[in-house]
Amino acid sequence: MSGEVLTLPLEITGTRNVEWSSFEQVFHLHGARMKSxxxxxxGNEADAEDALQEAFLKGYRSQQGFKKNAALHxxxxxxxxxxxxxxxxxxxxxxxxxxxxxxxxxxxxxxxRFALRQAMSQLAARPRAVFLMAAVEGxxxxxxxAILEISETNSRTLLLEAxxxxxxxxxx
Amino acid sequence: MTPEEFxxxxxxxxxxxxxxGLWARIVRSRWNLRVGIVAVAAALLLGLYFAAPAKRVAAxxxxxxxxLTEQAMAEVEAAEAAYRQSIDRLAKVAAPRLDRxxxxxxxxxxxxLALLDGAIAGLKREVERNGFxxxxxxxxAAVYRDKQRxxxxxxxxx
Numbered sequence: 001m002s003g004e005v006l007t008l009p010l011e012i013t014g015t016r017n018v019e020w021s022s023f024e025q026v027f028h029l030h031g032a033r034m035k036s037x038x039x040x041x042x043g044n045e046a047d048a049e050d051a052l053q054e055a056f057l058k059g060y061r062s063q064q065g066f067k068k069n070a071a072l073h074x075x076x077x078x079x080x081x082x083x084x085x086x087x088x089x090x091x092x093x094x095x096x097x098x099x100x101x102x103x104x105x106x107x108x109x110x111x112x113r114f115a116l117r118q119a120m121s122q123l124a125a126r127p128r129a130v131f132l133m134a135a136v137e138g139x140x141x142x143x144x145x146a147i148l149e150i151s152e153t154n155s156r157t158l159l160l161e162a163x164x165x166x167x168x169x170x171x172x
Numbered sequence: 173m174t175p176e177e178f179x180x181x182x183x184x185x186x187x188x189x190x191x192x193g194l195w196a197r198i199v200r201s202r203w204n205l206r207v208g209i210v211a212v213a214a215a216l217l218l219g220l221y222f223a224a225p226a227k228r229v230a231a232x233x234x235x236x237x238x239x240l241t242e243q244a245m246a247e248v249e250a251a252e253a254a255y256r257q258s259i260d261r262l263a264k265v266a267a268p269r270l271d272r273x274x275x276x277x278x279x280x281x282x283x284x285l286a287l288l289d290g291a292i293a294g295l296k297r298e299v300e301r302n303g304f305x306x307x308x309x310x311x312x313a314a315v316y317r318d319k320q321r322x323x324x325x326x327x328x329x330x
Binding site: 060 | 184188191
């Protein structure tokens with residue numbers, strides 16, 4: 001279901017003014033991981049940085065959508081992932097610019113990584129997002145559940161599905 | 173491929189690189205966005221003023237919601253006065269930081285405030301000519317609000 005766009009709910013439950021310095025803290029604590037997620041969804045560093053910039057600006061501008069009891073970084077992650085998946089669908093998954101032109105499963109580790117990225121880009125949006133956050137970035141399921149607004153059990157199930165599908169694709 | 177090998181491969185997709193200017197770029201784009209909003213508001217204001225000469229009258233016509241009644245005018249003036257008082261208080265506290273900005277961001281705030289002051293002065297001139305025009309007061313309130321927020325950000329800036 002490669003054309004699916006993951007639309008996460010940006011529910012309005014109240015207002016809370018978040019200072020810009022809080023966004024700066026989120027950037028310093030989570031920026032590297034956020035860039036990596038964006039890179040794996042968009043395919044190059046420049047677009048990943050643009051996506052991060054847009055996510056922080058959008059997060060600051062649309063604070064009315066930020067839940068009072070939520071952690072700020074989950075809000076920014078959610079916006080980032082939504083934007084990247086939307087953008088990825090618009091471009092119909094342009095190949096990675098810094099990847100080898102043809103990957104050979106079973107070949108070098110760079111080839112295998114390329115093959116995995118290609119396989120990952122064919123996953124549906126939700127399993128892809130969960131796989132990226134859990135298996136690649138090492139985020140805990142509790143955090144992923146908060147970002148995607150799903151249950152932890154659902155997050156674990158989506159990861160299992162993604163792993164199974166990717167392993168099948170890689171073994172072909 | 174074993175599950176362990178697959179896990180290692182997945183972790184290998186994590187990609188890091190240095191982006192030394194990225195946060196500064198985000199801060200700049202945020203500031204540019206706000207300046208852009210003020211500029212668009214000012215352009216809209218001028219467009220409204222020059223495109224609708226028939227509405228430039230001194231007193232409201234009944235049933236025309238774009239013009240204020242006497243009572244609404246008094247309320248708007250009271251609200252604007254409250255804004256001005258709040259802004260004056262904030263400006264006094266923020267003045268030492270803005271007179272000698274210690275960081276590029278503070279310097280940017282000072283420039284933005286100068287721009288907002290210019291917009292306020294222009295709007296005041298228009299209001300003096302046509303005080304019953306509701307659009308002018310809406311724009312004035314937006315610029316006052318922006319100035320108040322900017323001053324608050326200056327005071328919060330470390």
